[in-house]
Amino acid sequence: MLISDFTVSYGKSTRQLFSQMLSNVISKAYPDADIPMEKITASISGQKQAHGDISSSISFMLAKKVGKAPKDIAKSVAEAIEARSPIMKVENENGYINAYFDVKEYSKNVLAEILEKEKEGASSNLGSGKKALVEFPSVNPSKPWHIGHLRNALLGDSIANIMERCGYKVERDDYIEDLGLQIAESIWGYMNLSDTPDKKFDQWLGEQYVKVNKLMKEKDISGEINGILKNMENLDTKESKLAREVSEKCVDAQYQTAFNYGISHDLRIWESDIVRAKLLEAAIDVGMKKGVLHKESEGKYAGCIVVDLEKMKEVEMDFKNPAEDTKVLIRSNGTATYSAKDLAFHMWKFGLLKDEFHYSATDRKQRNGKQLFTTAEKGNEGSFGNTDIAVNVIGSAQRYSQLILKALFSLMGYPEQAKNIMHVAYGEVALESGSLSGRSGGWIGEGKSFTADSLMDEAKNKVREKVAESSRKTKGDIDDNTANVIAAGAIKFEFLKIAPEKILTFSWDKALDFGGNSGPYCMYMYTRAGRIIEKAGIGIPSPEKVDYSGVDSSAEFGLIKLLSESSDILEKACAEYRPNVITDYLIDVSSSFSKFYETSPVLNSGKLLDARVTLVAATMSVIKDMLRLLGIDVVDRM
């Protein structure tokens, strides 16, 4: 039987085997205890510990039920268990039941599995048969991406990668709000300031936007801007056409940044096309017909279409926030609030409204090689939307509005969809001093600006510096593409290793520190490993034929056990929408590998050569694979 015939990874199947062994003994010895299988499985701790290779704390739970001491239970259970490969023996210690692996057998199977599935990498069927639509970063088309937008985009991109690997059919969408006030202000500047674009368009536009906002404080131009805003909403006006044109130029410039970072999308969705497709009217219509929304005839909200928040409390338990009991969806002047637009957009996402979009393919190059589509005035039908899960990568500041959205879905009779709106609420990116405000231009900074572009430039400079100072063998030379890959890897890792919900306080020193727990550290271990394989000059032995009986050092077997967890790590990262699960694992694997090669020579290891070369190859495969999930490439030399 091939390793790849296992439906779950070898590491996981070994743990399942242990659960089963425990369950068999326990159900016989303590038939009245009624311990469900899940409890047994949950009692088994991971492989990164000193007591046995895996261990269970189930005796403590049993102790209460059967009125015996945990130690005695553990002893009797451990003695009753019949070992089955790869679990070689089971012992009790302080009430815990510890299993020990057959090192030879376990090593062979783990490495064989990794090398057999080299191309596929870690895998899971968590999402098979389901579609997930991941929306990110949905930046206003009036400025360049700053480091806050970058955090959003990196989270979105890697979550999309992770879900894709878990079997979801993934669509990556970017929602572009080209009809908002910010754009009206930009357009005013575009029409009234005599500047001409002399740099990357998003940068130029963003700086101009800040100028307009300064000007607004000096003289009253808000009337003119409101006039532009109003005209923009009518799609036939020259203001509207200009807004779309300027926005497109800006988004194209933003996507140059995305390209440099290796972030890709499937579809751009324009707010003006949502208006064109009349999604909003359709959504409000549904809401009215279902009696969820109604038009107020008197009082404070006379003339508005609103939803009663008291009703929402019935469907959404967490909904305790609002000070008022009414939420406006359509203003008395007929324009839509953010919540209304969000409702319509999400109904489209779930295929609850007829898809009236026109789609057209762009010729924009993407790093993933896939074609980027856009909604457009004219175009074809497409197979977008119709998702099972909507993953929204949006700042935690918008928790409340995301909650309203979910509650609206519940009220309108879509409880399943409400449950499947996943808000990946990430903490803001803060500066050590000041804020990243777009309006006041905090992102421009003093000296270095806090844009994704300038971060990349700084990181590339740092990479070149590092190469020049430390490398004896690469002659201090590095091509631009390699510098880009390393710089992007460093930045991505740095951002993704912080748990999403935490505030990320940006500092140049930290961002450009390539030592310790960093992307370059993992990449470096990969290149070192590559050189070892190269020098060994025996290719990669077939794991089936390798003799692992010499594997005994804890560093070596520890690494092998760690490698066997990659699919579980993938699944955990996916279920929790937390790429930092993967960065942590990568640090573990990389430092484990580092310890291994410091202590265990490969090239002069005699009989162990085949086994160790195989281990090095498998480690490379896992590092590369996990980095790929984060959107990070490896390099051969650095």
Added chain:
RNA sequence: GGGCACGUGGCGUAAUUUGGAUAGCGCAUCGGGCUUCGGACCCGGGGGUUGCGGGUUCAAAUCCCGUCGUGCCCGCCA
């Protein structure tokens, strides 16, 4: 006023969702290691009452109650 999130050595963080054996790692600091598979590395030392106070439990960073601090949110802004 109400809601949500966060609080872990000097600094940055992991483990909290699913309670388990000695709270893991990086930076900084002190001391070691390149004629031995590339030093963006490794080894060792010092540094923690996991904000505080209670409670539950054989077992609490983790669960419950209270409290303090920080941030965000509660609009006919988006």
